[in-house]
Amino acid sequence: MTAVADAPAPQSTIAPGASVLADARSQLRTATDVLGYDRGVYEMLATPRREVTVSIPLRRDDGTHEVLVGHRVQHNFSRGPAKGGLRYSPDVTLDEVRALAMWMTWKCALLDVPYGGAKGGVRIDPREHSQAELERVTRRYTSEISPLIGPERDIPAPDIGTDENTMAWMMDTYSVQQGHTVLGVTTGKPISLGGSLGRATATSRGVAHVAFAALADRGITVHGATAAVQGFGKVGRYTARFLAEAGMKVVAVSDQYGAIADERGLDVPALEAHVDATGSVVGFTGSDVLDGSALLELDVDLLVPAAVEGVLNAGNAERVKAKAIVEGANGPTTPEADEVFRRNDILVAPDILANAGGVVVSYFEWVQSSQAFWWSADEVESRLAARMDIAWRDVNTAARQRGLALRDAATVLAVERVAQAHLLRGLYP
Structure with missing residues (x-):
């Protein structure tokens, strides 16, 4: 059964996840203060646009059953479809997923990738499950969230505890439900299933x-x-x-x-x-x-x-x-x-800049899937290097001009781009 999480699920009160979400919101508050935005803009950017919590019944290899909990949070759509990884970890909480989805929004905006942020998670220790069990978990989770994902809606990718096999299972499950192969529904797939050279690294x-x-x-x-x-x-x-x-x-x-x-x-x-x-x-x-x-x-x-x-x-x-x-x-x-x-x-190069290479090449994979035209590894890596260099220069320039640390400068740049897109689009109705 799929349930829209209008109220926080019980696991969202776990301290580590709540702490991470508080950190993410603190960074956003700093950025909106620097930009002079009112509280309404802050609230709009701090609140996920959509989040779901799903139960995932699993039949273990020994015939026993257990029920796992999974989440998908879509933080923002102002600049394009949502994008973000899926993690399998025993420490997954809804608040953690909310924070990670928000950071994905800033990361995409900072690297000028036309996506909003999303994140998914299943509370499971993959080390304690067989490959067959992980496949069943993945396919059930995908079935539960399939009305919300798609190449123009929300594109999952690998994260902690998941890999290219996970993305292949997700793509296949979604494609079976649609009645035709949809390569662009996930990124980080095996090369033979529409993955991009250079994505793994x-x-x-x-x-x-x-x-x-x-x-x-x-x-x-x-x-x-x-x-x-x-x-x-x-x-x-x-x-x-x-x-x-x-x-x-x-x-x-x-x-x-x-x-x-x-x-x-x-x-x-x-x-x-x-x-x-x-x-x-x-x-x-x-x-x-x-x-x-x-x-x-x-x-x-x-x-x-x-x-x-x-x-x-x-x-x-x-x-x-x-x-x-x-x-x-x-x-x-x-x-x-x-x-x-x-x-x-001590110089700190923030995550939304430093580890954005994955989402950049995920975007390249998505573009290649939509065109059915594949780039060489050298093309992928040169395009990635160019994106990272531009983002580094942009953040450094903003930091010097505004007298900010790199993290604050990066967040200010990203938040400004997302807010501008939102304000230009306006509110409906």
Whole structure:
């Protein structure tokens, strides 16, 4: 059964999700104050246009049954159809999904991608379910939300706990219901099903582009500079690879099982092979064991938090020594930590800029699907680099002109673009 979530579902009161949503709204409030917008504009931009909560009955492989809960939040449509990932995590809450959908709206606007923001989530631990069970969950979730998605309505993509297989199942389920193949309903699909070359590593490439620009801004030469990467999943793994390929020393990485370090610089290709063989960075030959929280406090040139929200906060911000922080994850820095970093002159490249490479190449995939014409990997990567460079320059210019930190400048730019689109379109009726 599908239910429109007019009132918050019980799980939305869980503190972490509520905290993330409060952070997102705080950033929006700052931007609307800078822009001189009244409270009505703030309320319009702070409130999702549509959100649904669905129950997902699952028949386990052993014949038992359980019921999961899923959400889809469509935050804004002023600049185009909604766009945003689908995550599978035991920590999913409705408030978290609301916050992530809002950040997606700003991210799309900042990179001048003609989408609004959306996000989806299912409260499930994918590590505790078989591939067949995950397929059944995905197809049921897609069936429940199918009236709300589509190439011109809302286009899901992979996120934490989901991948190209998830997107293939979603695309197939939606297509079966429509009676014909609809490649553009999802992005991040396998290449053989209309996916784009370069999509799998796009977020990481964007993070690397911004990291190099941030280091240059601080007068730091990329070759030989040191980096620590928190998270070794879809974003962190390839970010570490691209940083190492550029000549940086990746001295520490972590995943959900632990952290490792080597002050000489980790052999990233060998580490990737180790992770493929063992499932974790832990136990990598020649590395030292490191406490996961200590990674965030290492004395490095670059810190890339590429895991989850809120890891840089009031409790550890004063101990962070990195010269630049480039956010691979969504919302890894709380407002309290941001204030500390401003005071300590630590450059922070915000998530809506730094990790926007994924949505940019998702847009490229959507365009290719609509045209049935596919670009080369070099074309995709050159177009991505151009978009990231323009966005970096725009944010830096706005920061200097308005005397703002990069996060505030990026949010102001994005909010202004969304608000202008809304005001030009007007209200109906």
